[in-house]
Amino acid sequence: MTTGTKSLLFGVHQFIWHPITVWIAWIWLFRKLPTFRETVCIIVHDWGYLGKAQMDDEEGIQHPEFGAVIAGKLFGSEYYDLCLLHSRHYADRVSREPSPLCWADKLSIIFEPWWLYLPRAWVSGELFEYRANSAKTGEISILASHRNWYRHSQNVLKNIGLKKLSDVIYSTQNI
Ligand SMILES: [Fe+2]
Numbered sequence: 274m275t276t277g278t279k280s281l282l283f284g285v286h287q288f289i290w291h292p293i294t295v296w297i298a299w300i301w302l303f304r305k306l307p308t309f310r311e312t313v314c315i316i317v318h319d320w321g322y323l324g325k326a327q328m329d330d331e332e333g334i335q336h337p338e339f340g341a342v343i344a345g346k347l348f349g350s351e352y353y354d355l356c357l358l359h360s361r362h363y364a365d366r367v368s369r370e371p372s373p374l375c376w377a378d379k380l381s382i383i384f385e386p387w388w389l390y391l392p393r394a395w396v397s398g399e400l401f402e403y404r405a406n407s408a409k410t411g412e413i414s415i416l417a418s419h420r421n422w423y424r425h426s427q428n429v430l431k432n433i434g435l436k437k438l439s440d441v442i443y444s445t446q447n448i
Pocket residue numbers: 286291295318319378
């Protein structure tokens with residue numbers, strides 16, 4: 274079984290738990306309930322990891338396409354984009370802005386205590402890929418404990434999400 278499939282079945286992107294945390298993060302971030310269509314996008318956005326050998330390699334980066342096709346067929350191009358551009362990597366590639374789903378996705382990690390996240394990441398094998406990537410970019414040493422690495426990752430992603438929250442508040446104040 275590939276890492277992408279394991280991630281969806283019981284790993285970081287577990288197909289029930291991960292959407293629940295993203296759904297909560299959406300409310301936390303945008304201060305409103307996702308609509309039915311947005312909720313469907315939250316559910317399907319990572320389904321493209323199915324069958325992917327790695328999470329962040331060339332193939333893994335294309336994972337938003339599958340969910341985007343589903344959302345596009347069901348609800349049209351607005352929702353195609355909501356799913357497709359939930360990844361900053363993917364949005365960068367196509368020179369577009371990430372969609373609102375991207376920020377809720379990033380912030381979802383703050384609703385995951387280490388004891389829920391790390392065992393899933395370890396069993397699926399994602400942890401070793403993520404740790405290697407963080408070490409390669411010089412973000413955090415491979416010698417740091419998994420818990421320290423997770424705390425660091427949570428902080429980085431939380432700050433990205435919080436920056437977006439301040440943008441959202443600023444833009445609503447200026448309507
Ligand atoms: Fe996600």
